[in-house]
Amino acid sequence: MNGRQDRFDLSGRVALVTGSAGGVGRVTARRLAASGAAVAVTDIDEAGAVNLAEEISAEGGTAVGLRLDVTGTESVAAGFAQAEEQLGGPVDVLVNNAIVACPVPPRFHEAPQHLWETDLDVIVNGAVRCAQAVLPVMMERRDGVIVNVVSVNAFAYFGHPSYSAAKAGIVSLTRSLAVEYGEYGVRVNAVSPGTIRTPAWDEQIAKDPTTFEALKQWYPLGRVGEPEDVAASICFLASSSANWITGTVLTVDGGLTAGNSFMARTVEGS
Numbered sequence: 001m002n003g004r005q006d007r008f009d010l011s012g013r014v015a016l017v018t019g020s021a022g023g024v025g026r027v028t029a030r031r032l033a034a035s036g037a038a039v040a041v042t043d044i045d046e047a048g049a050v051n052l053a054e055e056i057s058a059e060g061g062t063a064v065g066l067r068l069d070v071t072g073t074e075s076v077a078a079g080f081a082q083a084e085e086q087l088g089g090p091v092d093v094l095v096n097n098a099i100v101a102c103p104v105p106p107r108f109h110e111a112p113q114h115l116w117e118t119d120l121d122v123i124v125n126g127a128v129r130c131a132q133a134v135l136p137v138m139m140e141r142r143d144g145v146i147v148n149v150v151s152v153n154a155f156a157y158f159g160h161p162s163y164s165a166a167k168a169g170i171v172s173l174t175r176s177l178a179v180e181y182g183e184y185g186v187r188v189n190a191v192s193p194g195t196i197r198t199p200a201w202d203e204q205i206a207k208d209p210t211t212f213e214a215l216k217q218w219y220p221l222g223r224v225g226e227p228e229d230v231a232a233s234i235c236f237l238a239s240s241s242a243n244w245i246t247g248t249v250l251t252v253d254g255g256l257t258a259g260n261s262f263m264a265r266t267v268e269g270s
Helices: 023-034 046-058 073-087 113-141 161-184 199-207 211-218 227-238 261-269
Strands: 014-017 038-043 062-067 093-096 144-149 186-193 249-252
Touching: 014 023, 014 073, 023 038, 023 046, 023 062, 023 093, 023 227, 038 046, 038 073, 046 062, 062 073, 073 113, 093 113, 093 227, 113 144, 113 161, 113 186, 144 161, 144 227, 161 186, 186 227, 199 211, 227 249
Parallel strands: 014 038, 014 093, 038 062, 093 144, 144 186, 186 249
Antiparallel strands: none
16 A cells, blocks of 8 residues: 555565454454555455455555355355455465454353354354464465454453453464464464454443543553554564564553552552
């Protein structure tokens, strides 16, 4: 894209981002394109994916928009095949970003089975399907990067047990794949965001416009995150600047999981 200032050069790389019609995925797809990658914008929302790809192309980047449902093996296989055909080569960089967070009941024991099954199928099994689709080619070429988007929910309780359990599973998957496929030159890492200002919060913000203002007090850096914060971290891990980094989880949470100053001040004042 013209006039890019991104220092992570991904020229000549083909990237595929799941769940990229909106939120973090949308900004990540744009950032990868701005770094020189040819990007497959994939989402269950095909129209949204196509629209974003057209925007990226109009700005001078290279992108195609494709429908990809991570809950279906055939859909995943078709999405990767289309990306390779339309972008002129196999996927070098896979970003597993697709998520779902079903509405949670007041208590854990009231959670219906389908809630768990949906969250786990999209987040965990979806990442597994995509990794299995791309790993054989990466092994053959002895080159490739997988970046999984997890969450601080994987490491501490911030609500939503099924979503949190699924994200914790992806942390383990990240480490397992990094060890198993490192000998083939494949790097597998994850980013772990805190609260990010995305459309996923729209319903809550409509109910309480002060939500982000209330949440920012828990963050040492004094604000909630923006999608650009996460996208920049993904681009770093996808780039040659991270060539000797694998099996790690890069926390992008404004200091949330480092500790809480409110508790510290309470203890000091007691």
